[in-house]
Amino acid sequence: MFKSLWTFRHFIMSSIRADMRNRFARSRLGAMWFILHPLAQALIFSIVLAEVLGARLEGVEIEAAYPIYLLSGLAAWTLFSEILTRSVGIFIEQASVLKKITFPRLSLPIIVWGSAMVNHLLLLAAILVIFAVMFGQYPNAAWLAIPLGMALISMLAFGLGVFLGVLNVFSRDVAQVMTVVVQLWFWITPIVYPRSIVPEGYQAIIDLNPMVPLVTIYQDAMLYGAWPDPRALIVPATIGVVAVALSFVVFRRASADLVDAL
Amino acid sequence: MALLSVDRVSKRYAIYGSLVSRIGSWFGASVMPVSEFWANREISFDVAPGEALALIGQNGAGKSTLLKMITGTVRPSSGRVAAHGRVSAILELGVGFNLELTGRQNIFHAGGLMGHSQAELERLAPQIEDFAEVGEHFDQPVRTYSSGMMARLAFALATATRPDILIIDEVLSVGDSYFQHKSFDRVRAFKEAGTAIILVTHGLADVRALCDRVILLDKGAVLKDGPPDEVVDYYNALIAERENAKLTIEQRRTKGGWLHSRSGSYEIVTETLDLLDRESRQPVATATVGQKLALKIRATANEDVPRLVVGVMLRDRTGHVVWGTNTWHTGDHIVDVRAGGRVEVNVAFTCTLGPGSYGLAVALSASDTHLEKNYEWQDNAIVFDVVNADRPYFIGTSELDADFTITKDLD
Known part of the structure; x- marks a missing residue:
């Protein structure tokens, strides 16, 4: 399976490049949108939450603490939700190719993952620029923990995405339910609000959420310059490995049926 | 040795009651599907190198599913497909192309998807560009292409190298006739x-x-397997049968290898059929180029026939239609033939045909297509040869009575 994926590496690379091209095709501002989008998001949330609702982060002296906290959390979340939601729909989206050409089908979610990674790296670069230019914050050594976050988020999102993507071929409700679940999941993860404001009774939900320690890697590194706590990462890493393994098993089993249902 | 061997291949599409029972079926649980549909049943055939096999049949007959199983995108439910060598499938032109990429980039993109290496595509690109003939559009995004240009590029890419097995689904009919010929020639080569x-x-x-x-x-399932003229004529008769419940199909081969097919509901049938010299009224088996001929059709009605259309079609040795028309088009209406009544139709024509062998088909029906009510259809009911006795040598199936005028020493 991995050998045939290697044979098709040029197609995979070319598809990722084409994804990029599609994103900027016929767009006047092109790559500028990479900076404009997160900036606009930070601005909207800052105004609504920090100014209107008066949300404040405790124990941080920096004036731009909230936008930094927000952007770092959003960066992590965007990577997760992009891989997950696009993988869920990818087999249906590429139905005609799957039906008419023989090629390793697993290359489709790998293309999704690859272009999400490229997007993510560009987003991080944009955030770096925003932090430096607008908030006077420069990256510190703890940023080196971010690749670990990328790897763990990728595993979790890819595993879940491929697993649900296969199921979605047979029952299209899966993608619909996913859309709602991802939204809910976003709001039960401390991204736009700090964990400290969550009432005592709900802290258990946050403890169960595997995305929390992963998002925290980004927030800790970018806002506090702190390294992640390895113990907190054991659970999400395990879930990630299990999800990837499970998705491969289901993918192999369903493979014969997959094209029939498209 | 066969390059491709299809051995008792069947394909079942199963519909399960719920997603849970579907997942159960992947892991060996014996879940019965709610309903199932057999797209193909017990199909076997071999294809040798240099052999061309056509699959025909009406929509839903299972042709495309079979092609997908040979290509490998769909797995047979039982049976085996064994292909030796490189398989290239053109199931749809332009599938795998990315619209934002240029023609050139798509050669590498879609070519990679088809399993070519980048070095190979590098080598093939100039030749693909030549064959596609899309000019300066080759370096523009394919979303700006016309459907014909898209088809040309896609065909050029799909046939850039000679595969051991080539699978084509209904794509030779796209593009203009120039490109159709060109692609047909490549397939033939x-x-x-x-x-x-x-x-x-x-x-x-x-x-x-x-x-x-x-x-x-x-x-x-395989309904008939054989040489092209036999199966195609049978198929034509079968289409007519779908419209006419009481219809029988008879086929036999004549001495010269011509296949005679007769089908219909036989409310009225031809009794005698003669090809005559128009002056002497003597039967003709070998006509000369330019000879004045007459086809005499005499039919007898077994039942009352309110309306009768008599059609005649002339085909050459390869089955290409040379000429054909019927009494509906010529405005010779025949109505109210009583049971037991007889009708004679004389078709006078000049043998403006090239040397060779020809077959005449005669059809008796109720309308201008034989689909509505096919009383009787006979393929190659009369077979005759044409020889060139007194004209300058020419080739082809039509005598155009051409006149060459030569002028020398022009200043």
Whole structure:
């Protein structure tokens, strides 16, 4: 399976490049949108939450603490939700190719993952620029923990995405339910609000959420310059490995049926 | 040795009651599907190098599913497909192309998807560009292409190297006639070089021109397997049968190898059929170029026939239609033939045909298509030869009575 994926590496690379091209095709501002989008998001949330609702982060002296906290959390979340939601729909989206050409089908979610990674790296670069230019914050050594976050988020999102993507071929409700679940999941993860404001009774939900320690890697590194706590990462890493393994098993089993249902 | 061997292949599509029982079936649980549909049943055939096989049949007969199983995108439920060598499938032109990429980039993109290495595509690109003939558009995004340009580029890419097995689904009929000829020639050249070809088509002319063998599929199973003229004529008769419940099909081969088919509901049938010299009224088996001929059709009605259309069609040795018309088009209406009544139709014509062998088909029906009510249809009911006795030598099936005027020493 991995050998045939290697044979098709040029197609995979070319598809990722084409994804990029599609994103900027016929767009006047092109790559500028990479900076404009997160900036606009930070601005909207800052105004609504920090100014209107008066949300404040405790124990941080920096004036731009909230936008930094927000952007770092959003960066992590965007990577997760992009891989997950696009993988869920990818087999249906590429139905005609799957039906008419023989090629390793697993290359489709790998293309999704690859272009999400490229997007993510560009987003991080944009955030770096925003932090430096607008908030006077420069990256510190703890940023080196971010690749670990990328790897763990990728595993979790890819595993879940491929697993649900296969199921979605047979029952299209899966993608619909996913859309709602991802939204809910976003709001039960401390991204736009700090964990400290969550009432005592709900802290258990946050403890169960595997995305929390992963998002925290980004927030800790970018806002506090702190390294992640390895113990907190054991659970999400395990879930990630299990999800990837499970998705491969289901993918192999369903493979014969997959094209029939498209 | 066969390049491709299809051995008792069947395909079942199962519909499960719920997603849970579907998942159960992947892990060996014995879940019964709610309903199932057999797209193909027990299909077997071999294709040798240089052999071209056509699959024909009505929509839903299982042709495309069979092609997908040979290509490998769909797995057979039982049976085995064994392909030796490189398989290239053109199931749809332009599938795998990315619209934002240019023609050139798509050669590498879609070519990679088809399993070519980048070095190979590097080498093939100039030749693909030549064959596609899209000019300066080659370096523009394919979303700006016309459908014809897209088809040309896609065909050029799909046939850039000669595969051992080439699978084509209904794509030779796209593009303008110039490109159709060009792509047809390439397929023919592959065949001569030893490629095994499997073709699905509705264009029965393609079948006669290219294929050595035809398989007629019906409801997922092989209905008839044999030489092109036999199966194609049978298929035509079958289409008519779908419209006419009481219809029988008879086929036999004449001494010269011409296949005589007769089908219909036989409310009225031809009694005698003669090709005559128009002056002497003597039967003709070998006509000369330019001879004045007459076809005499005499039919007897077994039942009352309110309206009768008599059609005549002339075909050459390869099955190409040379000429054909019927009394509906010529405005010679025949109405109210009583049971037991007889009708005689005389068709006077001049033999403006080239040397060779020709077959005449005669049809008795109720309208201008034989689909509505086919009383009787006979393929190759009369077979005759044409020789060139007194004209300058020429080739082809039509005598155009051409006149050359030569002027020398122009200043």
